[in-house]
Each structure stands twice: as C-alpha cells, then as structure tokens.
Amino acid sequence: MKGIIFTEFLDMVEKKFSIDTVDKIIESSNLASGGSYTSVGTYPHTEMAELVVNLGRETGIPVKDLLIAFGNYLFNRLAVLYPNFVIFENGLLFFLESIENHIHIQVRKLYPDAELPQFNTKLIHEKKLEMIYVSERHLGDLAEGLLMGAIEFFKQEASLKRERQLDETIKFTIELI
Amino acid sequence: MSKEEEIWKKRLERERNARKQAEKLLEEKSLELYVRNTHLKDITENQEILINHRTSALLKALHEAKEANLTKREFFANVSHELRTPLNGILGMAHMLLDTNLNNIQKDYTQTILISSEILLNLINDILDFSKIEAGKLELEETEFDLSQTLYEVLDILSSKANEKKIELLLKYEPSLPNSLKGDPIRLKQILLNLGSNAIKFTEKGKVIIEVKLVKSTKNHSILKFEISDTGIGIPDDKIKLLFNPFTQADASTNRKFGGTGLGLSISKKLAEMMNGEIGVDSTPDEGSTFWFTTKFKTKNKQQSTIDGPPVLFVDYEAICIDCNEESNDELIKHLNAWNIKAKKIESVSALQKMKIKPNTILIIGSENEENFLNELVETGIKNKFVLKIFLSKIRTTKIIELAKMNHFDSIIFKPLKFRQIQLELSASLNTISEKSETEKKQNASNNKSQTDIQILIVEDNLINQKVALALLNKFGFKAHTADNGLIALEKMKQQKFDLIFMDFQMPELDGYETTGRIRNGQSGICSPKIPIIAMTANAMKGDQEKCLIAGMNDFLSKPIIPAELEELLQKWVDFIQQKK
Numbered sequence: 001m002k003g004i005i006f007t008e009f010l011d012m013v014e015k016k017f018s019i020d021t022v023d024k025i026i027e028s029s030n031l032a033s034g035g036s037y038t039s040v041g042t043y044p045h046t047e048m049a050e051l052v053v054n055l056g057r058e059t060g061i062p063v064k065d066l067l068i069a070f071g072n073y074l075f076n077r078l079a080v081l082y083p084n085f086v087i088f089e090n091g092l093l094f095f096l097e098s099i100e101n102h103i104h105i106q107v108r109k110l111y112p113d114a115e116l117p118q119f120n121t122k123l124i125h126e127k128k129l130e131m132i133y134v135s136e137r138h139l140g141d142l143a144e145g146l147l148m149g150a151i152e153f154f155k156q157e158a159s160l161k162r163e164r165q166l167d168e169t170i171k172f173t174i175e176l177i
Numbered sequence: 178m179s180k181e182e183e184i185w186k187k188r189l190e191r192e193r194n195a196r197k198q199a200e201k202l203l204e205e206k207s208l209e210l211y212v213r214n215t216h217l218k219d220i221t222e223n224q225e226i227l228i229n230h231r232t233s234a235l236l237k238a239l240h241e242a243k244e245a246n247l248t249k250r251e252f253f254a255n256v257s258h259e260l261r262t263p264l265n266g267i268l269g270m271a272h273m274l275l276d277t278n279l280n281n282i283q284k285d286y287t288q289t290i291l292i293s294s295e296i297l298l299n300l301i302n303d304i305l306d307f308s309k310i311e312a313g314k315l316e317l318e319e320t321e322f323d324l325s326q327t328l329y330e331v332l333d334i335l336s337s338k339a340n341e342k343k344i345e346l347l348l349k350y351e352p353s354l355p356n357s358l359k360g361d362p363i364r365l366k367q368i369l370l371n372l373g374s375n376a377i378k379f380t381e382k383g384k385v386i387i388e389v390k391l392v393k394s395t396k397n398h399s400i401l402k403f404e405i406s407d408t409g410i411g412i413p414d415d416k417i418k419l420l421f422n423p424f425t426q427a428d429a430s431t432n433r434k435f436g437g438t439g440l441g442l443s444i445s446k447k448l449a450e451m452m453n454g455e456i457g458v459d460s461t462p463d464e465g466s467t468f469w470f471t472t473k474f475k476t477k478n479k480q481q482s483t484i485d486g487p488p489v490l491f492v493d494y495e496a497i498c499i500d501c502n503e504e505s506n507d508e509l510i511k512h513l514n515a516w517n518i519k520a521k522k523i524e525s526v527s528a529l530q531k532m533k534i535k536p537n538t539i540l541i542i543g544s545e546n547e548e549n550f551l552n553e554l555v556e557t558g559i560k561n562k563f564v565l566k567i568f569l570s571k572i573r574t575t576k577i578i579e580l581a582k583m584n585h586f587d588s589i590i591f592k593p594l595k596f597r598q599i600q601l602e603l604s605a606s607l608n609t610i611s612e613k614s615e616t617e618k619k620q621n622a623s624n625n626k627s628q629t630d631i632q633i634l635i636v637e638d639n640l641i642n643q644k645v646a647l648a649l650l651n652k653f654g655f656k657a658h659t660a661d662n663g664l665i666a667l668e669k670m671k672q673q674k675f676d677l678i679f680m681d682f683q684m685p686e687l688d689g690y691e692t693t694g695r696i697r698n699g700q701s702g703i704c705s706p707k708i709p710i711i712a713m714t715a716n717a718m719k720g721d722q723e724k725c726l727i728a729g730m731n732d733f734l735s736k737p738i739i740p741a742e743l744e745e746l747l748q749k750w751v752d753f754i755q756q757k758k
Binding site for chain 2: 019026034038
C-alpha cells in the first residue's frame with residue numbers, strides 16, 4: 001500500500017482526535033515499519049488494518065465508520081494534492097469513469113510496483129453509473145468513503161447504493177438526482 | 178527523562194526514520210535515473226554513428242544512381258542521334274532513287290523503303306524527344322510564326338492519310354483568331370500531327386475535326402485551345418488516366434493492331450506543359466474522342482493580324498454553298514460572311530434550278546462522291562449565270578480536274594479547306610483588291626513606274642498555285658503570264674521576251690530542272706537564255722535549294738508563298754533587271 005495512504009491516515013487521526021491518539025495506535029500495533037511512513041514509500045496493507053482496528057478500539061467508533069470517514073477525507077486530500085487528475089468539467093460520472101483508465105495508468109507510470117484496486121465502470125444511462133470494486137484488500141468501506149468524498153467534491157446531488165456480489169466484489173451504483 | 182520527553186523522542190525517531198526512508202528511496206531512484214540516462218546516451222551515440230553511416234551509404238547510392246541515369250540518358254540521346262543520321266541517308270537516297278528512271282517494280286520497292294524508313298524515323302524521333310524530355314534538355318524555340326501556315330502544313334501532312342481512309346478532315350476556327358504568334362511552331366505542329374494522326378489512325382469512318390479556339394487574349398498573350406475530335410473507337414474511362422503516361426496505350430492489343438511507341442501522347446503532354454498549357458481528352462467508347470490542349474503564345478501587339486488575313490473588301494458579292502458535309506459547309510459560310518460575302522447554303526443542285534440568282538453570285542460546290550457528282554452534273558448542267566464557280570474536291574486526280582473543267586468550273590479547291598487560300602483565290606478571280614493593297618499598289622506604281630514593263634512568267638502546273646502567285650504579283654503591281662508546264666513555258670519564251678521566271682520543281686511533261694537546263698543551254702531557240710529563274714519549292718530542305726542552284730536557277734521561294742518573302746525577292750531581282758536594262 002502506498003505510503004501516502006498511511007501519512008494521510010495519521011494526519012487525519014491527528015486532526016480529528018489528537019497527536020496522542022496517533023502515538024497510542026502506533027504503540028499498540030505491531031508494525032514492521034515502526035510507524036515511520038513517507039508518502040513515497042510502500043508498506044504492507046496489514047499495517048493499515050492494524051492501525052484502523054486499534055483506532056476503533058481507542059475511540060470506540062466502529063471500524064466500518066472509521067474507514068468510510070477516512071475515505072471521505074482521503075478523496076478531498078488527493079484532490080488537493082493532485083488537482084490535475086481530477087477532471088472537473090464533465091461532471092462526477094465522467095470522472096468516476098476516468099479513474100481506472102486514466103488515473104490508475106498515470107499512477108502505474110510513476111510506481112510500476114503499485115498494487116491498485118480495480119474500479120470497473122459501466123454507464124447505464126447518462127445519469128446512472130455502476131462501478132464494480134475489485135480488490136484483494138477488501139477495503140469496500142474505504143472505497144465507499146472515497147465515493148462519498150467524490151460526490152461531495154463535485155457538489156452534485158447523487159444517491160450511492162452498495163451491494164455485495166456473489167463473487168465477493170462490491171457493486172456501487174451512483175445515480176444523479 | 179519524563180514521559181512526555183520520551184513520547185516526543187519517539188515521535189522524532191519516527192519522523193527521522195521516515196526521512197531516512199525517503200532519502201534512501203531518493204538515492205535509489207537517482208541512481209536508477211543515472212544508469213538509465215547513461216544507457217540512453219550510449220544508445221543515442223550509437224544511433225548517431227549508425228545514422229551517419231547509413232546516410233553516407235545512401236548518399237553514395239543516390240549519387241551512383243544519378244550518375245547511371247545520366248549516363249543512360251546521354252547514351253540514349255547519342256544512340257538516337259546516331260540512328261537518325263544513317264536513316265536520313267536512306268531516306269534521302271530513296272527519294273533520289275525515285276527521281277531516276279525506274280520500272281514499276283523498282284518504284285514499288287523504293288516506295289516501300291521510303292515508307293518504312295519514314296516510320297522508323299518517326300519512332301526514333303519520338304524516342305529522341307522523350308529522352309531529351311527525360312534529360313531536361315528539350316528547349317522550345319521562340320520565333321515569330323503564322324498560325325494559319327502552321328495549321329495548313331499540318332493539314333497537308335494529314336490529308337493524304339485521311340483521304341486514303343476516306344475520312345473527312347476539317348479545320349475550324351474563328352476568322353478573328355490572332356495569326357502572328359511568337360513561340361515554337363515546330364513543336365506546335367508536332368503535337369497537332371501527333372493528335373491528328375492518332376485521330377485518323379483510330380477512326381474507321383466519319384470525320385476528324387481540328388478546331389482552334391481563342392480562350393483568352395491579353396495585351397501581349399493569347400491562350401489558344403486546339404481540339405482534335407474524331408468519330409473513332411473511343412477510349413474507356415479507366416484507360417484515360419494511363420494514356421499520357423509513357424509507354425502506355427489504351428490496350429495491349431492496341432499496339433498489335435495500330436502500332437506506335439506509346440510515347441507520342443506523353444511527349445505531347447510535356448510539350449503542351451512547356452507551352453504553359455494543358456492537355457486532356459474527353460471520350461465515349463464507340464462514339465469518338467476529343468483530344469485537346471491549350472498553349473500560351475506571345476502575340477505581336479502592334480500588328481494585330483487575324484488568321485483570315487488582312488480584311489479584304491468584296492463589294493456586293495453573294496455566295497451559294499452546296500456541300501453534303503454540312504459542318505464543312507457551315508464553316509465555309511462562316512468565313513465567307515466574315516469577308517463580307519453574303520453566303521447561304523442550299524441542299525442540292527436541283528434546288529438551284531428554281532432559284533432566282535443574282536448576277537454577282539459565287540457558286541461553291543462540294544460532294545461526297547466527286548466523280549459521280551460531276552458526271553451527273555455534265556448531264557443536267559448548271560446554267561452559266563454565276564460570276565464564279567468553284568468546285569471543292571477531296572481527291573486530286575486529272576479525271577476530276579477534267580470533269581470540273583467540262584462543267585465550266587472556274588477553279589477547283591482541294592480539301593481540307595484552307596480559308597486563307599480560298600480568300601486569295603476569290604480575290605484574284607474577282608479582281609478585288611484589299612484596301613491596303615490598293616494603296617500599296619498606288620505607292621509602288623508611283624515609286625517605280627517601270628514595274629509594269631517587267632514581263633514575268635509563272636511556270637506551275639497547279640492551277641491554284643498559279644492563281645495565288647498571280648494574285649500576289651498583282652498585289653505588288655506586276656502583271657504575269659502563266660504556263661502549265663515546262664514545254665508550254667519554252668514555247669511561250671520563243672514567242673515573247675520575259676524578264677523573270679518563277680518555276681515549280683515537279684511538273685508533268687517537263688519538270689523544273691529539265692526546263693531550266695533547256696533554257697540555259699541556249700539551243701531551244703528562246704529569246705533570253707540568261708533570264709533569272711526563281712524556283713518555287715514546297716520542300717524547304719537544304720538539299721533542294723542546292724539542287725536548284727546546280728540546275729542553273731538563281732534563287733528560290735518556298736511554298737506556300739509568304740507575301741513578305743515574295744516582295745523581298747521581287748525587290749532584289751527587279752533592281753537587278755532594271756540595272757541591266
């Protein structure tokens with residue numbers, strides 16, 4: 001998992017809770033990195049799972065909610081850090097369609113070893129998009145949070161529906177209102 | 178250490194580790210970049226060496242190819258030239274041989290040699306021209322020339338082939354077309370002959386029309402369009418594009434059936450382009466083709482001459498034209514009208530009988546089948562109420578001439594029609610003189626009163642040429658006598674003293690050489706054996722001129738007669754005669 005996810009996660013924990021909370025969840029986790037993350041590095045995704053679980057334990061908030069909240073936060077941060085990737089003009093659905101074939105390709109150019117999730121999209125009609133999330137990490141909650149962040153960012157009224165598929169993948173349906 | 182300090186130390190430691198990780202990553206990436214960069218540089222350098230190597234190899238190959246091509250072209254041009262020289266020898270000798278006493282079989286063999294070598298010469302000329310074009314060595318001349326003369330020369334060459342195939346050959350143009358042009362008449366003739374002979378070659382029956390149109394005329398230039406249309410086999414659409422490519426004919430079978438190198442059209446295309454023009458063809462299979470090309474010529478501004486010659490004033494004449502070839506008839510009427518002769522056409526001779534004919538009417542008759550027509554005419558007859566009767570004939574036989582005389586035709590004009598000649602013929606016969614020449618005549622008369630004292634004899638078998646010469650001499654203020662052949666001339670010279678002779682080369686009974694010989698040897702009892710003799714020859718070959726001088730002639734005039742040349746010649750010899758007197 002890319003280091004930026006870790007640094008942004010810890011930043012969020014520091015902002016929403018406190019720097020002490022950051023210390024506590026690092027201390028209580030068994031991390032190979034020792035909690036030292038740089039955004040350009042790559043780290044095992046198990047470390048993220050451990051950190052989130054410990055944050056839940058520390059704050060008493062369900063892990064699912066934490067991941068959704070983090071996804072929401074992360075999208076806004078990524079949009080600020082990499083404005084060139086967020087094509088605003090053509091609206092939300094167009095942007096979501098561009099993730100797999102545009103953004104992820106650019107990311108792979110910079111980080112050939114990056115293990116990225118797949119967001120397979122299908123435009124049902126001009127106001128409705130299906131997106132299948134495929135990832136070994138099973139971070140569906142994070143993905144949901146990211147999508148919510150995107151909807152907010154684009155300031156478009158939209159409904160978001162999440163369904164677990166038989167093959168363990170998750171289908172999101174985004175429909176503009 | 179307090180607990181707080183410990184926490185901060187841990188935080189610091191974490192950040193330091195993160196920084197070190199980042200630095201390590203940076204170093205690794207930098208190294209990677211450095212290695213890749215070095216590798217790229219190596220590749221680039223190798224590529225450059227390779228490119229330089231390849232470029233020089235290519236340049237060498239290009240140079241060699243150019244050299245080879247040049248050598249090939251020079252060889253091509255030289256060989257063509259070397260071929261032409263002996264062929265001219267064959268041609269010349271065959272011509273000479275024909276003039277000797279040959280029996281009929283020998284004559285036939287010699288004709289075959291002549292025709293075969295002419296075909297071969299044409300092929301070689303094509304190849305020579307083509308190689309010149311390829312080598313960029315073909316240059317156009319820029320001389321002043323008469324459009325009408327060039328067109329008539331083309332007609333003369335094409336008419337025999339057209340007659341053989343019984344195809345009507347017709348030249349059409351507006352009387353107001355500019356005549357004095359500056360350009361390359363020989364190359365213009367080449368294109369016209371090429372397209373014209375193609376048209377005749379590919380036409381089994383019907384007609385070939387050469388039409389000249391003025392497309393655009395500015396102060397100093399004229400753009401002319403020449404159209405050569407036939408009623409031949411035509412060309413399918415998909416073959417048209419290929420036509421102007423060298424070595425291509427419409428069909429492989431075309432070559433077997435019709436012969437030719439396939440270079441003619443591509444040469445014509447190049448020549449037309451060199452004359453700032455274009456070339457093209459419109460064709461419908463089985464209906465015919467129209468090949469056309471345009472050219473841009475300089476025109477002489479000061480002397481805006483038109484193709485039908487200086488305006489001739491025919492006062493109060495009318496004409497009736499009968500010709501089963503309607504197109505030819507219409508064209509003739511167009512020109513007659515332009516010369517102020519009110520011309521109209523009628524369908525047949527029988528219609529004439531019922532008409533009221535004014536005494537100043539000229540009758541011009543042509544027919545598809547001349548001999549039958551004239552034979553029938555002998556029986557029915559035309560009342561002799563015309564001021565002038567002219568017969569138009571495609572064929573040139575003594576039979577036709579006799580039949581025409583029997584029908585009281587004043588003259589015969591041979592097709593294809595040359596309007597300028599018709600005009601001269603009319604003006605000579607009708608004793609009308611152009612306004613311009615009237616003043617000229619007066620001037621000449623006052624300058625040189627003794628001109629009419631000079632006795633001129635024209636020895637010429639062709640009636641039209643006789644009349645043309647008479648008309649022109651008249652125009653310059655001279656009166657002349659005529660003789661139809663050498664024997665008649667010698668007879669006339671015994672009876673009367675002449676001062677100057679114009680003599681044709683080829684005549685029945687006694688030709689020009691022989692006649693000159695008999696005049697000069699002083700044994701034929703003529704009054705003036707030392708009389709200046711001017712040869713009139715259609716062949717503008719150098720050898721012919723020499724032959725004239727050897728035969729004892731004094732000067733030569735090329736046919737068709739150019740008025741300015743005749744005037745110059747007259748000036749020279751009249752001075753000479755008057756000094757002697």
